[in-house]
Amino acid sequence: MPQKNNFHFSISERKIYLRVLDVAFMVSGLYLLSLYFNFEYFNFKSPSVVTWLVVLVVYYYFFGEIFELFRLKTASDHYLSLRSLVLTISFTALIFVFTPKVSPVLPTNRLQIVYFTFTIFGAVVLNRLFYIQFIFSPRFLKNFLLIGNDGAIASLLEKVEQYESNRFVGYVSNTALKNHPDKQFFAVENVNIEELVVKLGINEIVICSTINDFNNKNINAQLITLFEKGVNIKSVDSFLETETFKISENQLVANFYNYFSFSKSHQNNLYLAFRRLLDIFFSLIGICYLLFLIPIVFLLNLISNKGSLFYVQNRVGQKGNEFKIIKFRTMVSNAEENGAVWSKKGDVRITPFGRILRKTRIDEVPQFINVLKGEMSLIGPRPERPEFVKKLEQQIPYYALRHVVKPGLTGWAQVMHPYASSVKDQQEKLWFDLYYIKERNLILDLKIVIKTISTVLFFRGT
Known part of the structure; x- marks a missing residue:
């Protein structure tokens, strides 16, 4: 059946375009540079050129995800694109140049590195300008x-x-x-x-x-x-x-099981065992980081956040079981003398230093202890307080479904809708949490990790 305006780019096609054409422009730029100029750092006649290209692309994609270079909102904005591109190319070039064995040998003429960096930067800028001018056009x-x-x-x-x-x-x-x-x-x-x-x-x-x-x-x-x-x-x-990237509330009706299903990963023992190994490995690294942070946070606490170093609080975990979560204290000591209250934007109970801890997510680092104990995982819905859970279960149907998996140090709702200070916000976060539970897999887990790094780097913590 003939259709007008049949040529268009869907969201997924735009994302593929950005990734594929960025790399194509980068490689083309480097090849032209080596072909017409005295550029020897990236020699396309070398038998190792394929390895170099693979490593370069992996670094570019990794840092591109961290600095949100492939977000459609970023790609459609000149300023955001330039900011993300500068950060991505800078880190990609820096790590690539100093990666031993799988990248070219450092040249004696260090200007070669400058030519390399500016060439891949200029090539991607050219592709992004083309995207904004033509591919992002309403006709597509x-x-x-x-x-x-x-x-x-x-x-x-x-x-x-x-x-x-x-x-x-x-x-x-x-x-x-x-x-x-x-x-x-x-x-x-x-x-x-x-x-x-x-x-x-x-x-x-x-x-x-x-x-x-x-x-x-x-x-x-x-x-x-x-x-x-x-x-x-x-x-x-x-x-x-x-x-x-969240479920529709229309699925949560009386017979929700007809519309909402759990990911098969919940019954995949290999996936669960692998996740637990990762939890143990990274929690051990996290605890080493915690030991490094403790004296620094302790000293700064004495100056601008007087009171106890840690804050222990009851939270609801998997299957509704309660456990004690550990955090660096970010509020004044008597913050809840009138009872439990949600933290909100501009909360006066948060100390100046506590605000820094929250923005950088450093306040969450002690929770690696909870991860090592098995009470939490690296990734999952954020655990809530029993007082709030009881209230939310009464006001939000099916809120208890989020307790089917272990709570996480970070999660899909945490990176997609990081701020929640009301029942309405909690309901919004529930749709994201249930999307994760429905789609849970290693790829989505990796995506959450990368988005969490972006959240920390751009200080989007609460």
């Missing part, structure tokens, strides 16, 4: 058609319309939306969806509510025909997960 965005009742469509638009990779051009519903005059409305009665797909250049259809809500078998029949012709059709829940 996906066109979406929404089908559902007015309430469901309005709810979806409120949640995801800020994502710049989406363009919701029209909707089929029972009633026109007053707050969205820029979206074309088509009444459900006698609508020809196939004609709309061609006319509006629709790339994807999102079903926002069940067809039964319309009591219209005609809509269902048309969707089946379009599906047979290769039109991409998604449910609203699937669409929201893809766009927001």
Whole structure:
């Protein structure tokens, strides 16, 4: 079936484009430099050139993830791109140059290193400018058609319309939306969806509510025909997960088990054993780091954070079991004399030095002891206090589901929605936690680790 504006880049395709073309431009730039100039550091005639390229790409991808170079929001902004690119290229070049055996031998003329660094930097800048100018252009965005009742469509638009990779051009519903005059409305009665797909250049259809809500078998029949012709059709829940990386609250209904499933990793003994080995290994390293930090934090505490060095608090762990979490104290000593209260932005109870500890996440380092004891893991939902858990379980349905896995030193909700000072914020974090529980795997674990490093480096702690 012919469609207008059939050429577009989805979110995943844009991310692949950024990674692949960055490397292609880098390699091309280095090759041209060695071909037309007296550049001997990166010799493409060397039998080790493949090894060099692989190491360079691995470093570039690693530091690119840490400094958020491949985030679409970063890639579409000149300033953010430049900032991330400078940091990524600087660290990539520095580590690559001083990596023994798997990188070229250091040249006697140190200017060769400067040429190398500026060449890969200029090559990637050229690709990013091309991306912003052409690939990020609205003509390459996906066109979406929404089908559902007015309430469901309005709810979806409120949640995801800020994502710049989406363009919701029209909707089929029972009633026109007053707050969205820029979206074309088509009444459900006698609508020809196939004609709309061609006319509006629709790339994807999102079903926002069940067809039964319309009591219209005609809509269902048309969707089946379009599906047979290769039109991409998604449910609203699937669409929201893809766009927001959290589960849709629509899945948490009375019969939630029909819609929400746990990752198979929960029953994979190899995965669980590997995770535990990593927990032990990194917690031992973390405890060594803790021993190094203790005298420094102790001395600074004497100056601007007078009181006890550590803070021990009850938290709820896996299967609802309580344990005592250990942290560096960041608040005044009598912070909760009137009872347990959520920490909030600009909380006056946090001392100036405590704020630094929180921003850098240093206050969390003592929790490596909890990880070594097996009460926590490196990655998982953040453990909450029993007083808050009791309240949240009463106000947020299915909040207890997050206790199916061990709590973590860091987690998906922690890096995606790091700030929570209300029941509404906790509910938002729950959707991220449950997404992790649903999709849990080593790749997602690695992604959380990298995002955590980014959070620390950019001081996004609470």
